[in-house]
């Protein structure tokens with residue numbers, strides 16, 4: 001292999017997560033698989049066809065460039081929805097390719113109508129309502145103007161969805177804010193219906209609200225992190241356990257779909273009292289056996305994990321010692337008898353009975369799961385495991 005590490009994606013884990021999600025959503029709610037951020041590090045081109053094989057046919061991306069990648073990888077009957085950025089210049093392309101996109105302000109709505117007219121077609125849109133996140137969405141104060149413009153242009157618009165996004169349902173601290181958002185959404189949706197604006201679906205929930213506020217699942221849920229086998233937060237996991245009368249942390253129905261592996265590049269002995277690597281941030285206290293692993297911060301293993309991270313060698317958690325370099329890190333393998341050059345190193349995933357989860361990786365750095373995953377570079381080769 002030319003690369004210094006590789007990623008494995010488990011089809012069995014994905015299938016199992018999707019089965020769990022189906023139990024949460026029930027049979028009548030559509031699942032939209034969120035594959036923005038390079039499918040949370042899994043790789044759009046790898047993950048999308050795999051999800052299709054597992055029965056998913058609705059995908060959400062952030063931007064037009066991701067939509068283009070999804071378009072090249074999807075089957076004809078799969079739908080792509082852009083939740084964020086697309087230039088007005090690309091709207092005709094979206095209309096032409098039946099890609100739906102969020103509309104959250106009048107400039108974009110007018111541009112969508114214009115693009116649809118030019119194509120002599122209909123723009124497939126999702127109306128994003130401002131309900132209290134204060135990020136994107138039509139304000140309640142503009143409801144009249146919005147309804148009028150929509151009703152006047154229904155020949156050029158296919159309103160696939162009316163939607164909003166919650167401001168942090170993974171934390172109970174946001175409970176009241178979320179409740180207000182739900183009420184605001186229902187009020188706005190009710191108003192638009194009365195004015196004759198009908199959508200195919202209402203969708204508001206991503207992973208955390210699906211667990212914490214199940215009534216927000218409505219007609220479709222946009223699920224990212226859960227499908228990849230991670231909880232949005234520990235709180236959400238605890239909520240799941242308590243709601244379902246589970247008592248043990250091992251009652252985790254999710255399986256991580258991703259593993260990240262490398263191997264030992266070189267091994268050497270260092271005497272007690274020596275500094276390891278750049279500078280003086282790590283000094284050995286005993287004679288130490290060290291191993292160089294060819295993964296560094298340029299590969300997504302953050303510098304903040306210097307003297308802090310753990311990886312698996314011979315099924316043991318071994319510490320990263322000294323600074324994480326651009327392309328390399330040093331780990332202490334003194335307690336791995338018989339350790340050799342080329343032995344497997346697991347950066348995320350399991351080895352024998354031990355496991356490095358993205359969350360424990362993230363706990364060490366205060367990162368959230370999402371950030372660690374999406375930082376995995378595109379160049380790392382990805383392989384699908386059945």
Ligand SMILES: Cc1ncc(COP(=O)(O)O)c(C=O)c1O
Nearest residue numbers: 034083165206207222223224225
């Ligand atoms: C609008 C929107 N919907 C859905 C999601 C998916 O979120 P999650 O990964 O928590 O399921 C995101 C991600 O941030 C989002 O921005």
